[in-house]
Amino acid sequence: MHTPVRYITVTAPDGEVIGYAWGSATDVGWIHRAASSSSAYKAGMEWCSKVQDAHRRGLAPAGVLALFSREPGAGPVTEAPDLDTVEELARVVTPADDQRLLDQLKPADHPAWQELAEAFDALTDEDRAVKWGGGHRTSSGAIHVRFPIYSEPLMRAVRALWDLGAVTPEYRWTGNPLPQVPPSGRLDPADAVRAATAVLRSERFCDGMIEDAVRTGLLDAVADSLRAWHADPAIARCFAARRSGAGTGHGTPAPAAVRPGAGERAVRPRQTVFLCRYCGAGPAADVAFRAHRGLLFVLGFRRMDGPMCRVCGVAVHRALTTHTLCWGWWSPLSLFLFGPLTLVRNLLAVRRVKRLPEPGPGTLGERFDPGRPVHRRLRAYIALVPLSWLLSLIAAAVIRGG
Template sequence: MNHPVQYVAVQAPDGEVVGYVWADYTADALQWAQRAATGADGYRLGQEWAAKVAETRERGLPVAGALTELARAAGTGPPVDVSGPEAVEDLARTVTEADDRRLLAQLDHGNAEAWQELADAYAALTDDDRDVRWGGGEKNANGAIQWPYPIYSRPLWRVVTALWGIGAVTAEHRWSASPPPVVPPSGRLRPADAVRAATYLAVGERVNEGSVDEALRSGLFDAMVAALLDRHIAHAS
């Protein structure tokens, strides 16, 4: 054994890597690392493997023997040496071209009405529509102070709602397990990243109020819509 940490990749039937079983021999630890970019099916399979790893760990097998047993179950080859747990964590954060293709496949290019709605709603936005006010902060009769919340204009929320119609909001992007999308220095989002941004904003706003406001200020909102519309035009040509 050349390194104190080894891992085994676990794949779905279609070849997608859903996560990694890894062992730290120095710490006598056996762990599961779910790949964050997996879709809904990959996540479910990953949960099965998380339970399998936990069950194997509870049986009290030596770590090396446990990893060998799980490697046979995974069928993806012998354990691979890596420099440490951080290397496995880096692998779990990897986003592949297959991940991008899976997200882009969610876009409903056949729904011309939905795409027109997005284009029209976005084109109709004014500066006033983009101006997000915040409510809350007032003290109620019980003396409690209401938590601040964003107040979005109807035209702005019309754009957000239109994202659902084109298929850009999808359970195939597990937004809560992924870092928030950011606008690259070029100012242009890749189409798959636009789907990630759409899901993060439309769904994540319910949990992290103000996400859409922040996206407007950072330029993410405009870059997202532009990338989605460009993708649709390219698909139609």
């Protein structure tokens, strides 16, 4: 059943999307972004309870969204054809997500890399043919649970992956599918970290996960991928570029397929620089817009990251620039530094966005409404107050000096 929902996109100060607060006619909820960092996940938990508390206190779903869309980091209320569409948006994996996982690995000159190479080179076919123990009846009559018997060289290889940082809390493996070895046999280095984390952590809960990964070749693919990346970090960029191109490899849906057809679900849609983060249409530019608010000694900064299509980019630009024109002047630092800086950066970003052709049909619901241009918004003219005050100070000084 397709019931339209409204949602707001919540972004951390560093530009990472934390998740989505949604509201239907009767209910509200929160969806974490599956690939988000652990800090974003924590922030998402707070958003989750905030949104639900407001609803429990009697605020209607539309009111909850309207209320929280004014909070720092929250985007405008957007419409989606159904909740599935928002959930799909939450499964998008960005190049920044990949990079965060690779950042968990030890530095290139750390001995853990040498140990990884030696441990995997030392593995024999016998080590890879894992045998199982247990399964027999003990003298008391109980049946001994079966368990895999891992050889010492195999355990050394496993330890090497742990020591390298390839098993990291930055990947929430319980909420994501286990990466598979692509037909090419070459695993994306960030997927290698995901696979290492999922396999080695899940072995603690379920015997035989490592055995499974050895048998399917996943564990070797993990080590190969990490070693290749260590030898040449440009490989990660190569994967990122291939992912951005049409018809991406290794089972990732092409950008055009981010919205799956009826009855099928994309397993792991990935965002590319060519698709708008907000409406899912292409082409899009990788830009960020900023807003600044300064009130005496309290300074506020807000940033919305792309990629954005022409329409969404212009809409975000107009909203944040008007906000800055209105609020970005009321502290000394704001007047002379942050206000003007924010406006100039937004101007540079909107130029890039305006060079794009009109976007195609959006795949993630309605896109932002650009609304009136900045010069036709009353709030923008608040900027004239501090500027005229500044001019009058200068004029007064000139007159006195003359």
